[in-house]
Structures are given as C-alpha cells and as structure tokens.
Amino acid sequence: MSKIKIVTDSIANLTDEEIKVYDVHIVNLNVLVDGVSYIDSDEKIAKETFYQVLKEAKELPKTSQPSxxxxxxxxxxxEDGTEIISIHVASSLSGTASAAQQAGDLSKNHVTVIDSEFADRGQAYQVIEAAKLAQAGASKEEILEKIKDVKEKTTLYISVFSLDNLVRGGRVSRAKGLLSNLLNVKVIFEFKDGVLTPMQKGRGSKSIQKFLDEQVYPKLETLTVKECSLSYVCLTEFLHEQIDKLKSMFQEQVLHIGFTVPTVCIHTGEGAFAMMYYHD
Structure with a gap:
C-alpha cells in the first residue's frame, strides 16, 4: 500500500466509487440551512434534491470550511511517517486550503497542501490523477509534477442564470448583479487560476448556447480529452440539449455528468451549470 496518501475536500465532487477505488480521503465542508448544519455529503441534503432545499430556504444557506x-x-x-498530499478547492472561493495548511503545520506527518485553483470536477481531475500515481508507487515529486500538468490542461466554464447568489456570497459585485438581473442577462464565466472571468453574456440562454457552439464544442473536437464533465444544480431543457451534444461527441467512459455538490449550489443558484474538461 502506498505511503503517500491523497486528501481532498467534498467540493471535488468525487463519486463514492472513485473515493473507494482510488483510496482518497475526504474532508467535508458544512452547509447551514435555516440554522441547521449539515455536512456536505449528508443524505438529508442529497445532491439530487438540494436545489429544492435552496428554493425553500427562508435565508440564503451558508457554507463553512472544515476546521x-x-x-x-x-x-x-x-501512521507515523506518512507523506500526505492534500488538494483543495480554489483559495479564491474558500478558506479550506488555508485551514488545511495550518493543520498540516501541526501534524505529526508531512503534509503538502495544494490549491487546485478549481472546484468540482476541475478539482477532481487533479485528485484522481494524483491518487492513481500514489497507488502506482510514484514519488511525491512525480505526483506534484502531474498535478501541475493536469491543472495547466484543465478548462472550466460556469454559467449562471441569476447573479443573486454570487452577489450575496461576495463572488461578484452588487452593481454587476443588479444590472444583470434587470436585463435578464445570463452569463458564462471561465474559471482559471482561481479567477472568474466573464466570457459571454446576453438575454436568455441563446447567448450561452452561441458561446458553447462557437468556442467550446469546436475546441473539444481538436483535443484528446481525458474527461469532460457537466455538473449542474438542476436539470433543464437547455442542459438536456447539452448532455445530448456531449454524448454524441464522447464515449461514456470519458463523460462525467451529474449534480454538483450543495456547497456549490448555494453560490450559483438554480439553473447554473459548469462544463469542464482536461486533455493530454
């Protein structure tokens, strides 16, 4: 068994099978809904139904990083002497990596903390590749180099149909959010190096579709894609169309399509989705 252990947080959105197969250790973030605290993976806030909880909450639910x-x-x-690589959600989104680093400084074992600079499956790509190498007996240096390579070859787009939650969560300015909502503007961002950059905006979903058709799908066709992922808060007709498109482009083993984690739902809101991929 590998002496190098891989740790991540629940925002990586790993499946139960991936956690077991790759021997990844998960530290959960917490979600506070109307005064009740749940861990991110608690069955009471299952990913499949959390958007309904979000809609019915009296106050915007809050997230808190692990202690x-x-x-x-x-x-x-x-056991003593274990080498640990701990890979976490972008520090621009959460203080999770900072808490991990402080804990690492106190641990009896040697801990290397990595800011993935991504979230959701964009973070998971680094975790899974690191875990594969750890199981194969790779050195820490080899694993860290692979993480860097995967990070550089990862692209993540996130689209929101309302900026309300991003504004309330401090991710975008109140002025931008108000303007967007007044004009019924939908926005798609690229999330790179921990920064959200608007790529396309317009009224309704047509502008988002235009961006995907002109910028994303053609690019995907030119790459050797290792995994392409679509994570969403809830399924919509628009997303069903994107899923059909991705299924026509990739074999099943390359695709990962499913609900995002509750902590992400809180900041993005109903209708939001992220499309991400990494390549050779």
Missing part, C-alpha cells in the same frame, strides 16, 4: 482540528484528525489518523 483546523478536523483536518488534523484526518492527517494524524495515518
């Missing part, structure tokens, strides 16, 4: 103590418990649960 330093929670991370320390995970790191110190491994």
């Amino acid at each position: 330093i103590g929670t991370f320390l418990d995970v790191y110190d649960s491994f």
Whole structure:
C-alpha cells in the first residue's frame, strides 16, 4: 500500500466509487440551512434534491470550511511517517486550503497542501490523477509534477442564470448583479487560476448556447480529452440539449455528468451549470 496518501475536500465532487477505488480521503465542508448544519455529503441534503432545499430556504444557506482540528484528525489518523498530499478547492472561493495548511503545520506527518485553483470536477481531475500515481508507487515529486500538468490542461466554464447568489456570497459585485438581473442577462464565466472571468453574456440562454457552439464544442473536437464533465444544480431543457451534444461527441467512459455538490449550489443558484474538461 502506498505511503503517500491523497486528501481532498467534498467540493471535488468525487463519486463514492472513485473515493473507494482510488483510496482518497475526504474532508467535508458544512452547509447551514435555516440554522441547521449539515455536512456536505449528508443524505438529508442529497445532491439530487438540494436545489429544492435552496428554493425553500427562508435565508440564503451558508457554507463553512472544515476546521483546523478536523483536518488534523484526518492527517494524524495515518501512521507515523506518512507523506500526505492534500488538494483543495480554489483559495479564491474558500478558506479550506488555508485551514488545511495550518493543520498540516501541526501534524505529526508531512503534509503538502495544494490549491487546485478549481472546484468540482476541475478539482477532481487533479485528485484522481494524483491518487492513481500514489497507488502506482510514484514519488511525491512525480505526483506534484502531474498535478501541475493536469491543472495547466484543465478548462472550466460556469454559467449562471441569476447573479443573486454570487452577489450575496461576495463572488461578484452588487452593481454587476443588479444590472444583470434587470436585463435578464445570463452569463458564462471561465474559471482559471482561481479567477472568474466573464466570457459571454446576453438575454436568455441563446447567448450561452452561441458561446458553447462557437468556442467550446469546436475546441473539444481538436483535443484528446481525458474527461469532460457537466455538473449542474438542476436539470433543464437547455442542459438536456447539452448532455445530448456531449454524448454524441464522447464515449461514456470519458463523460462525467451529474449534480454538483450543495456547497456549490448555494453560490450559483438554480439553473447554473459548469462544463469542464482536461486533455493530454
């Protein structure tokens, strides 16, 4: 068994099978809904139904990063001398990596904390490739180099149909959010190096479709894609069309399509989705 252990947080949106097969250790973020706290993977806020919880909440649910103590418990649960690589959601979105680093400084084991600079499956790509190498007996240096390579070859787009939650969560300015909502403007961002950059905006979903048809799908056809993912808050007719398109382009083993995690739902809102991929 590998002496190098891989740790990540629940925002990576790994499946139960991936966690088991790749021996990845998950530290959950917490979600606060109308005063009740749940862990990110709790069955009471299942990914499939959380958007309904979000719609019915009296106040905007909040997220909280894992405590330093929670991370320390995970790191110190491994036998003495274990090398740990801990890969986390972009520090621009959460203080999770900072808490991990503080815990790593206190741990009996050696912990290398990585800011993935992504979220959801964009983060998962780094975690899975690192875990594969760890299981194969690769050195820490080899794993860190692979993580860097995957990060550089990852692209993530996120589209929101309302900026309300991003504004309330401090991810975009109030002025931009108000203007967008007044004009019924839908926005698609590229999330790169931990920064959200608007790529296309317009009224309704047609502008988003235009961007995907002209900028994203043609690019995908030129690459050797390792995985293409579509994560969403809830399914819409628009998303069904994108899923059909992706299924026509890729074999099933290359695609990962499903609900995002509750912590992401809170900041993006109903109708939001992320399309991401990484390539050779």
